[in-house]
Amino acid sequence: MSTADHSKSPKDSTSARFSATDHDIVLISNDRVAFNFYRKNIKVHSVGFLNTDTKDTNPLATSNAEEPSSVVIDTIAVDETSKTLDLLLQFMSRQLPPSLEGLPFVDMVALAEAVNKYGVYSALPACQDRMRSILPEHSLDILAHAVKYGHVDLADYSAPFTIKMPPEEVGEALARLPSLLAVSWACYREQWNVILARASRSLKTLSLGAKTGSCAGCRKSIRAIALELLEGLRSVQAMSDFSCASDDQSFWHSKWCISLKSEIDAVKKFSSFSQHLYPKKQVLDFFNVWRDEYDVVLQSSDGVQFRFSKENLAVHSESFGGANSATCTQDKPEIVSLGESSKALELLLRFMSRLPQPDLSGILFEDLADLAEAVEKYEVYTALVPCRKAMQLAMPDHPLPVMGWAIRHGHLSIADQAAKRAVPLSPDTVRTQLKSFPMEYALALTLYREGWVSALHAAYRQLVKSCSVDCACCRTTAASRISLQLGGDSASLLKIYGICCTVKDSGLCTECKVRVTTWRDEVNKVVQGVPKLSSYL
Structure with a gap:
């Protein structure tokens, strides 16, 4: 149970960022810092944050024993530090998400653990992007974290970085891992050892035809290439960057490099060795999530209706086409018509639900553009960063539409990048697309x-x-x-x-x-x- 800390004043013990007076819940970190927050934000953003029985009277809330009518605000004591809780609550607020750039690894892990523990899906992409940027450092820890929470893509991305570990450190590394994960990692690493052994054996065979022992294309000697192989498992680059200066396959070294490259390309992903380790995830259908609990109906421009929650709309967006103030019951629902297509609206509402954020990498550009417009229009902060990244990735193939979107919404640095990408376009292409521009x-x-x-x-x-x-x-x-x-x-x-x-x-x-x-x-x-x-x- 939480108790008052009489050694500190309320001002000293309350978060500077989360100190609103209209709050309806207080979260206490494990280092005794109080965060004034809102139940609706927690409910909308988190799957399990409120599923706790550790509640008591808030020792830091305004209460007066002489006034029995004073409002008593419940508190929840959590296991996270104030630094982790501060970052987590920023992801659950109606604001741009915090930057994790430069966040120390130990703090990054603590945040990622909390995000997975409480199901704060809006923070997952940022946490995973930060972990990717940290690699090759802490590669084994990141791999273990990814497997623990079933992040298959992150596990497959981080696994190749773990092969750089010297043989003398493998025993210690295996001891740090859960037994089942250690077995899978050992099998994954072994396939790289097999490739290295084959490369070493084939090196002599392929060089037998060389009179001088050196490649006629790039003049590398067998000894020099053999020395490169000694570093084979110390980094991914050491295995994948073997190359010959000549593309002529008649040279033995070029032929050997091509053979080695094909073996590396055929390496199985880590997930193929570890499928049994990933926790089974419940597959949630978006249309079924709001089948029973809804208080507003949103209709797309092409006539598709979406049942949704006004509370979710209010937490994520200040103004959602008048839907926030719509009156509706399940017996007699009020339908709010919107200008977005059903595809864009479904993606947008996924960002506003307690569901994993949608993957934007495979959608058509027309749908992405519609979504990006809607996100900016309604200021849905959980979707702003993913959409901006996706639009930047689409820039090489669609420079002018991306440029127009960026100018409309004040992203001038993106507009400058897109305009530069558009320089190679023919005058006819530019003239045609400019007709739709202001x-x-x-x-x-x-x-x-x-x-x-x-x-x-x-x-x-x-x-x-x-x-x-x-x-x-x-x-x-x-x-x-x-x-x-x-x-x-x-x-x-x-x-x-x-x-x-x-x-x-x-x-x-x-x-x-x-x-x-x-x-x-x-x-x-x-x-x-x-x-x-x-x-x-």
């Missing part, structure tokens, strides 16, 4: 593209100045070779380093190579100086 956006993009045309003209002028010198060693000038690569296309400036490497490798003399490098550096300054799209908005 005049302000179209004018800004036109001026931005003109900036790249000006940069191309400057590159040609610099080319004449730097590289048009006749060279006695080279049959053609460096300028003519570069000009052929540029092709009069401003988008070629995005590939300036590759163009210069190609030209320098085409048989130029040392002096001409220096001229090309000088031109490249000058042009790069010009490219860096092209005004961003946002400067025209």
Whole structure:
């Protein structure tokens, strides 16, 4: 049971961030910090947070023994520290989620444990992204965490990083793992040892035809390659980055590298060794979740109806198309019509339910764009970050639609990135898509593209100045070779380093190579100086 800590004043013991006076519940961390919060947020965001019997009278709430009518607020004592609880409650509030960048691993694990324990699905993607960014550090701990909570993708992602462990440390590592997980990990690691052994045996066989013992393509000796193999299991890169400078498969080293690469590509995922370890998860159908408990009906633009909870809408969004204030009973439901398609609305409501967040990687761009618009329109914070990431990933294939979305919602850095991605598009493609843009956006993009045309003209002028010198060693000038690569296309400036490497490798003399490098550096300054799209908005 929680008890009052008389050594601290209420001000000293209350969270600075969560200190609202209109709260209806107080959470006490294990280091005795009180967090004033709201039951509806906990109910909407968490599967099991309120399933506890450890309640008592709040020692820090405003109460007065001389006034029996004073409101008594229940408290819940939790096992988490104040740092973990502060982060967790931010994910359960109507605000942008906290950044986990730079969070120490021990605090990251504590948060991830709490997120899984209480089923705070809105925080799961952020926790997993942070764990991925920590790798290769703590790879075995991350693998164990992923298996414990059934995060198959995270387990498969982290497992390859664990093979770098030296053989002398394997025994200690196995002792740290649960017995069943240790067996699965040992089997997974063994397949990498088999590949390394095969690579070592085949190295001598493939090199028998080499008279000098060195590869004719890249001049690497057998001894040098064998030394590389000694580091085979110390990192994923050591196994996957073996390569020959020549792509000619007639060279034994190139053939050996291709064979090794094919074996690495065929490595089984960790989940194929550990399916029996993952906890069985209840598959929840979205349409059945609100089959019985609902107090509002939302209708999509294509006529599909969704039963939902006004409380969930209120916690996640300040204004949801008037649905928050709709009056409805199950016998006589009020239908609220919305402008979103059924696909976009279903995805949006999943982000607002006590369900795992939907995977946006496989949906059509049209559906993603509709969802991203709805998320910004209704300010559904749990979906803002996933949608922005998904739109950025869609940028290479849909630069102009992403640019338009980013400008509309004030994400100017994303708009600048998308505009740069759109530079290689043909004028006809740009002209067609600009018809659906507001005049302000179209004018800004036109001026931005003109900036790249000006940069191309400057590159040609610099080319004449730097590289048009006749060279006695080279049959053609460096300028003519570069000009052929540029092709009069401003988008070629995005590939300036590759163009210069190609030209320098085409048989130029040392002096001409220096001229090309000088031109490249000058042009790069010009490219860096092209005004961003946002400067025209």
